[in-house]
Amino acid sequence: MTTRRFAAVLGVIVVGVLLSGCVAFDAPSSDPNDPDDSDGPDPEAVFEGAFVHADDLEDVQGNRTTKVTNDSVTVTELVRVQKRPYIDERTEVLDASDPAARGNTYVSNATMNWFYYPDSQVAQYFEPDEPFDSETVRSDRGEMAAEKVDKYDLEYQGTEQIAGRDAHVLDVEAKNETVERGISAIIGDTEYVYALETSDPKDELQAVEQTLWIDTEYDYPLKERVVFEEPDGERIVMTERFESVAFNTGLDDETFAFEPPENATVEEW
Numbered sequence: 001m002t003t004r005r006f007a008a009v010l011g012v013i014v015v016g017v018l019l020s021g022c023v024a025f026d027a028p029s030s031d032p033n034d035p036d037d038s039d040g041p042d043p044e045a046v047f048e049g050a051f052v053h054a055d056d057l058e059d060v061q062g063n064r065t066t067k068v069t070n071d072s073v074t075v076t077e078l079v080r081v082q083k084r085p086y087i088d089e090r091t092e093v094l095d096a097s098d099p100a101a102r103g104n105t106y107v108s109n110a111t112m113n114w115f116y117y118p119d120s121q122v123a124q125y126f127e128p129d130e131p132f133d134s135e136t137v138r139s140d141r142g143e144m145a146a147e148k149v150d151k152y153d154l155e156y157q158g159t160e161q162i163a164g165r166d167a168h169v170l171d172v173e174a175k176n177e178t179v180e181r182g183i184s185a186i187i188g189d190t191e192y193v194y195a196l197e198t199s200d201p202k203d204e205l206q207a208v209e210q211t212l213w214i215d216t217e218y219d220y221p222l223k224e225r226v227v228f229e230e231p232d233g234e235r236i237v238m239t240e241r242f243e244s245v246a247f248n249t250g251l252d253d254e255t256f257a258f259e260p261p262e263n264a265t266v267e268e269w
Helices: 003-008 043-049 134-149
Strands: 010-014 060-069 074-084 088-096 105-108 113-117 122-126 152-162 165-174 183-185 190-194 206-215 221-229 235-247 265-268
Touching: 043 134, 043 152, 043 165, 043 206, 134 152, 152 206, 165 221, 206 235
Parallel strands: 122 265
Antiparallel strands: 010 190, 060 074, 060 235, 074 088, 088 105, 105 113, 113 122, 152 165, 165 206, 183 190, 206 221, 221 235
């Protein structure tokens, strides 16, 4: 099977921002960075930090790689990421094993979302009925974290260096009563469902291993590795990691604005 055909069956479902209900997020009972905690940081606090980041995080930018492999075929992408929590985001595919994916761009702000595909010269947009509110999204992400943390057994594995920064390492394992379908890729705020050419992407995919690397200063996920298993037992490994990253560099509003090229076909998404 060619890499391009493998990429063609890679379905990407962007996680929708939850706007129904504002639930206050209580701060974790312990500080994940507390040097006086002899037993190490609270794994639940580290996990929740991947959803609701440090209060002093203003923006993040860097280059992030994605690699998906089933040992015989590998799909890769290198993406430039620019983001201000929790709404403003801009990503651009700098390089990819599928040439058609190069240049694909996603731009999001409070009032508009754009997807631009230069290979087909198509620009798709989504305009919400009401502007997204960052504090509402932050609260909803806190609620999401609280719901997810009860579904997993978490084990703290110390720290490692990712992109030149210290990161907490956290193993995440679904509890026996939890059935995982697909993969929630926290690092990209995106849910990915991967299937081989011979598989139905709607088949159940069970996540069997997951590890997170979360920045110790800003509680921002820098790397994620997930192993999932298809119904026939074949395993696929997805790894996303920042190769370079910088925080609080002062991204401006223009970063998160997009004007489609004149020759682009504009469609409502």
